[in-house]
Amino acid sequence: MKRSVVVVLLLSLVFALDAQTAKEEIFSDVHRSGGTYYAYPGPENAKLTPAPAGYHPFYISTYQRHGARFFLDKNDYANPFNTLKKADKLGKLTDLGKKVMHDLGSMLTLLEGRNGELAPLGVVQHAEVAKRMFTNFPEVFKGDAKIEARSTTVIRCILSMMNACLQLKAMNPNLTVKSDASIHDKYYMNSGYKEISALRKAPKVQAFMKKFDEAHTHPARLMGTLFTDRDYVKDSVNSGRFMRRLFTATSNIQSHSDQTTIDLYPIFTKQECYDLWTKNNLRWYIRYGPSPLTQSAMPFNQSRLLENILTTADTCVVNKGNGATMRFGHDTYILPLAALLELGDCGKVITDPDLVANEWRNYKIFMMASNIQLVFYRQLGNPDILVKALLNEHEVTLPVKTDVAPYYHWKDLSSYYRNKLAKFKSNFNWAQSDKSN
């Protein structure tokens, strides 16, 4: 009797945690508001459900984003830095404003010559993801397991791949690792369809996002803390744009938490972080997610990636061996892929933009070093293959019925996905017949 009470209490706690709003989650860890800049902390409270009796994992198929990285463009620091520097020359900065200027200057120095590169933290992240993958599914990596590793041709992805593979090799030196990073694989690793991508450029979509951005940017308080002269700000600073740029710079600094003690989050209130995140989150939902504003077509930009996952899995299911196919890429591919796969809530179509923040949260999907793992299980003498999906190492639901959740029958799932792709292909209004760019 006592034990069941404890179980009920614990379950309530779990549901309470699950039921946190985005605002609560961001208020409890403001780094989440970074969205695409959120530095993957590893899975939190992740429990893995044991496989049905007699089933063993033998194959993992992944898409993984590179780890923490340096900014792609030095202007991401330089723009807000220059705004502050100009004001400083005119004596218009508060002490806090001066401190922020110096901090941005230090970040610019750290970035020098390293634009877009994998940060030291990114190396650690990928080694840790690989280590947990091996530890969680040792049967996949045992003996003479074969690892097919593929990266886009972007160096931060290649080095992410290298560090993941080094970790696996250290845990089983007999692993065979075949790696590549070739334009040859671009068509599925990091590509899309121009007809689909064009949807996000529609004037209606642009106007909507601009309006939403402005409605969720409230710079007055922040300006008052950084600048001494309200009239100067009014006349000489584009406050909304400056605040958004400063927030982006702030968000990225978490990728360098092992290189610097600089932290600009304290200059924002948690509410401001939440507000700025909501507009970024919606922007990603519209531009890369299943938003009806872009005809819920964006996820299908990753049709070839899904086809590659289906085809390689079918090949590996037929083969007797064990191993993994690991793909290393970018946010703009892993996010639509998660939606296309309908992992958990990733594919949810939400009409009311104000509801998106609570029903679809980008920081759960595509942070630095984020990863999707499809884990395949088989039973001796049984042709029925099971699969389960991990999104950032948490079990998630898949879009077909199952009697063994969170495990799904591969034959059901693969035919669901193939039908889904075929239906979209025949229904979508393609401008060109070859469907490629």
Next chain:
Amino acid sequence: MKRSVVVVLLLSLVFALDAQTAKEEIFSDVHRSGGTYYAYPGPENAKLTPAPAGYHPFYISTYQRHGARFFLDKNDYANPFNTLKKADKLGKLTDLGKKVMHDLGSMLTLLEGRNGELAPLGVVQHAEVAKRMFTNFPEVFKGDAKIEARSTTVIRCILSMMNACLQLKAMNPNLTVKSDASIHDKYYMNSGYKEISALRKAPKVQAFMKKFDEAHTHPARLMGTLFTDRDYVKDSVNSGRFMRRLFTATSNIQSHSDQTTIDLYPIFTKQECYDLWTKNNLRWYIRYGPSPLTQSAMPFNQSRLLENILTTADTCVVNKGNGATMRFGHDTYILPLAALLELGDCGKVITDPDLVANEWRNYKIFMMASNIQLVFYRQLGNPDILVKALLNEHEVTLPVKTDVAPYYHWKDLSSYYRNKLAKFKSNFNWAQSDKSN
């Protein structure tokens, strides 16, 4: 008595082998005529001299060229292919000409989308070099050895680095591997000085090379085997250029020996291969080697690379640990570096161009996956560090006196190199004061 006769006979044999001319070496293995395209077969008959008593290796510093690769430019196959195709349409090809055309067509297909990429053979080459490095010097890689691996930002070099490191990690999972491939390191990894590079563009140098090229290209026999119509060849084919291009294509195919059975060497006589090699060899000697025609200045283009080697070695000598600094780059850097280090005959200044072929042979220096290893030794309680140099895994001489050859005293060697660099810097006619490009 008998034994000493055998020893004398064996020694004579060794000296006879050593005394082979370039022509004899190329006639015994025509792949050597590929020069920069020569696919590193691993060390042949390499014997490593045991260290003086009490000395143990603790650090290795390398510069390694990427492994076998696909052509950088599809025109390297397409140009000779198109010459043959045009002739074929006019019915001007022999059966052999048609076969060569089809073979080049197949190579073009193999290359599709893979320009400049590491070939499968390159992966194997780097794993094997790393394996031998570990096996030859296990004390360097034991325990918690630290590997600092650096690559240029070119993907074939990064993947070469990855495969070398995977091999080392498999042999000692406790190794720490720190890797990078950043523009940040370009100044020493793959860079030069514009004032030095400009020397090779001097009209006198260009004219000399053109004349030498033409004097060593004899296309008449080959043309007769590929084309049916001598007048057509005379009117419509630039025979010398065509032959040189066909030879380049032929040379590169050895990088794909595990992917194709195509081999175009049989269409050339060995003498033709040797002739074409002599002109390529001299070209490399003048453009990247210590040729007096380019003021013997070319090796100094790699001054910063040598400075990096000296400085990192000095740091590692001071540290108590063991490990390696491994650098992965290109032919145009490893060749001048070998000359600057004066490894064996690499730095030899030869005035008579006809003597270069026998005294300086590029296929001994910078083939695919070629490597320079400086191996450092220490003795407990003795500050005198010894070093020996391996060029493609063969022991070579270094430019200072020693009482323990092939081991050299690091203090003598490093001060020799530092003086050499300082002297060149102060004597060379720099157009600009900052000495960088």
